[in-house]
Amino acid sequence: MNPAPEAAPLPRVTLKIERRSSHPWIFQKMVEKPANRIAPGAVVNVHDSTGKWVARALYNGHSRITLRVLTTKEDEPVDAAFFARMIGAAVSFRRDALKLDEVTNAYRLVHSEADGLSGLVVDRFGDTIVVEFFSAGMYKQRTAIMDALRTHYPAARFYYFAEEHVGKQESFDCRAPEPPPPDVITEHGLKFRVAPGSKHKTGFFVDQRDNRKTFSEFCGGKRVLDICCNTGGFGVYAKAKGGASEVIGLDLDEQAIEMAKQNAKLNNAQIRYVQADLFAWLRDVIPNGERFDTVVLDPAKLTRDREDVESALRKYCDMNRLALLAVKPGGTFLTCSCTGLVSEADFLESLRRAAWQAGRTLQVFKITGAAPDHPFLIHVQEGRYLKAVFCKVE
Numbered sequence: 001m002n003p004a005p006e007a008a009p010l011p012r013v014t015l016k017i018e019r020r021s022s023h024p025w026i027f028q029k030m031v032e033k034p035a036n037r038i039a040p041g042a043v044v045n046v047h048d049s050t051g052k053w054v055a056r057a058l059y060n061g062h063s064r065i066t067l068r069v070l071t072t073k074e075d076e077p078v079d080a081a082f083f084a085r086m087i088g089a090a091v092s093f094r095r096d097a098l099k100l101d102e103v104t105n106a107y108r109l110v111h112s113e114a115d116g117l118s119g120l121v122v123d124r125f126g127d128t129i130v131v132e133f134f135s136a137g138m139y140k141q142r143t144a145i146m147d148a149l150r151t152h153y154p155a156a157r158f159y160y161f162a163e164e165h166v167g168k169q170e171s172f173d174c175r176a177p178e179p180p181p182p183d184v185i186t187e188h189g190l191k192f193r194v195a196p197g198s199k200h201k202t203g204f205f206v207d208q209r210d211n212r213k214t215f216s217e218f219c220g221g222k223r224v225l226d227i228c229c230n231t232g233g234f235g236v237y238a239k240a241k242g243g244a245s246e247v248i249g250l251d252l253d254e255q256a257i258e259m260a261k262q263n264a265k266l267n268n269a270q271i272r273y274v275q276a277d278l279f280a281w282l283r284d285v286i287p288n289g290e291r292f293d294t295v296v297l298d299p300a301k302l303t304r305d306r307e308d309v310e311s312a313l314r315k316y317c318d319m320n321r322l323a324l325l326a327v328k329p330g331g332t333f334l335t336c337s338c339t340g341l342v343s344e345a346d347f348l349e350s351l352r353r354a355a356w357q358a359g360r361t362l363q364v365f366k367i368t369g370a371a372p373d374h375p376f377l378i379h380v381q382e383g384r385y386l387k388a389v390f391c392k393v394e
Contacts, residue, residue, distance in 0.1 A: 011036070011044045011059070013067065019046075019054040022379050024118045026057070026067035034061070040171055041136035043070075043078045058119065058137025062171035068118035068135055080144040087122075087148040090115040094373050106185035106194065106206050108373040109149070113380045122149065123206060126183045129153055130196045131160040136172035159196045165304070184266065188213050190240055191266040192233070193259060207370035208233060208298070211334070211388045214366070215296055216242030218332040218390075222293035226250065227278050227323055232260030232271070234296045234334075239269035244294070247271045250281055282322040291328045298336040309341050313350045316342070320354035324362075327393040333362070340385035347387050366390040 014032040026046070038044060038059050046055040046067060056078050057067040070078050090110045094100050100107045110122035112134065119135025122145075129149055133139040139162065146158055162174035179197025186192075187209055194204040212233050219242030226235035229249035238244040249264075249271055251257050257275045264271040274281060278299075297319060302312035320335055327333050337347045344367070355362045368388045376383030 010056070011038045011042060013038070013044045013046050013057075013059055014051075015046065015048045015054070017049055019048040019052075022072075024069040024113050024380065025065045026069065028061075028064055028066045031066045041138075041140035043137070058135060058140075060136050060170055063135070063169060065135075068137060070116065070118070080147065083117075083141060083144040084148040084151070086116050087145065088152070090117075090122075091149075091152045098372055100373060104185065104187040104206075104209065106187060106192075106204060107209075107371070108206055111374050111376075112383065114375040114377055114383050120145065123204075124153070124156075125194045125196065125204065126185045127153075127156055128180050128183050128194075128196055129156045129158050131158065133160065133162040133174055134166055134170075136170045139172050139174055161197070188237075188241065190236060192231070192236070192263050193266060194231075195259065198255065198259075204231065205233060207338075207374050207386055208336070208388070209371045211336070211368055211371075212237040213241070214368070214390070215294075215334050218242070218294050219244040219247075221245050223291075224248070225292040225295045225326060227282075227295065227297045227319075228299040229260055229273070230256050230298070230300075232263040232273075234298065235260070235271050236263050236267050236269050238294070239264070239271055240267040248292075249273045250276060250278060252277050278319060279322065282326060286322070286325050290326065292326055292331065293328055294332045295323055295327045296334040296336075297323045298334075298338075300338070302337075302339045303341060306341055309346075312339055312342060313346055316347065316350040317354045317357070320351055321358045324355060324358040324360045324393060327360075329394055331393050333391045333393050335389050335391070337387045338385055340382060342387075344387050348389065351389060361394040363392040363394065364389055365392060 015030055016032055017030055040060045040062055042059050044059040046057050048054050053074055055069045056071045057069045059067055094107055106125045109124050110117055110120055112118055112121055119138040121132040123130045157180045159180050161176040167174055182193050182195040184191050184193050215234055216237040219238040222244050224238040224244040224247045226249045229235050229251045232249055235247045235249040239247045249260055254275055257273050260273055302315055370386040
């Protein structure tokens with residue numbers, strides 16, 4: 001009987017510096033150019049400038065994030081067993097520690113760096129599992145990833161994709177399969193139709209689950225405005241769970257409005273949806289005295305580019321100023337930012353400016369982020385992207 005062939009040694013990548021950080025991203029400027037070409041997405045051994053082995057990582061010479069560290073244990077190979085172990089731990093955290101199955105059948109299973117799998121996001125929507133790749137290396141490992149997920153969800157349908165800008169940045173071509181048919185998920189007793197493969201993220205914004213529930217508690221008998229309503233989450237909660245007297249949902253996206261109408265119908269919620277630009281609509285109705293007891297503003301991400309952060313902050317200020325003018329004195333206002341490059345401190349400062357310009361005083365009584373199935377590592381603050389600020393408006 002012949003012995004099994006030994007695995008080929010991993011390529012070696014050397015840093016220009018000593019490794020003094022535990023952050024899983026190592027940028028291009030810190031990495032020596034390898035003597036021989038290494039395929040994008042390859043697993044490599046990383047040595048620092050002293051020659052010391054420091055990590056095993058996914059390599060991509062085309063990307064600004066050239067190395068994504070997966071393990072700092074020299075005796076831990078990055079193989080199918082590694083992905084099975086890491087994904088098993090992530091799934092167990094959601095099921096056993098957070099007990100999310102008692103609340104919903106839609107939640108994030110893998111949240112990239114926070115679960116030790118930089119460049120990978122996995123969401124569960126009922127019987128559909130959606131895998132989003134943010135790196136060529138994770139795309140290369142897709143079979144091991146989906147095999148590991150299948151052990152926990154044997155009956156699941158799978159859909160995977162990468163956004164076009166990610167494919168360009170990471171230099172890989174992710175050919176997504178045909179999207180699965182829309183599914184209906186449940187969350188805190190409410191139903192929502194989700195459509196993986198549509199342009200709305202992985203299908204539904206599960207990160208706002210707890211904020212939707214909290215928001216609904218301020219809607220009883222109230223007139224509610226849901227600005228940038230997307231597929232209707234906050235508005236449906238306000239009416240079907242919170243008992244709002246009237247809800248108006250506002251969004252520019254025709255496809256999102258159509259899905260929001262379906263979600264309202266699923267929950268027997270009477271909601272009026274308006275397809276319009278928020279700036280034009282608010283400037284039109286505010287002079288007519290249109291006011292609401294409870295308002296939520298939850299716009300899409302405003303920028304991915306550090307150069308555009310100042311412009312994004314100005315836009316946050318402008319939209320919050322107008323939204324505040326639509327809130328009755330004594331009313332409740334929830335404002336959100338999912339732009340990861342905008343810090344909580346900067347977002348609050350833009351909100352302070354908006355309140356001053358609107359002539360309103362804001363009493364902030366709660367600041368939250370994403371639901372706990374979207375954790376972040378304390379040394380990887382980039383994972384903390386969502387800010388949700390609850391205020392009383394005077």
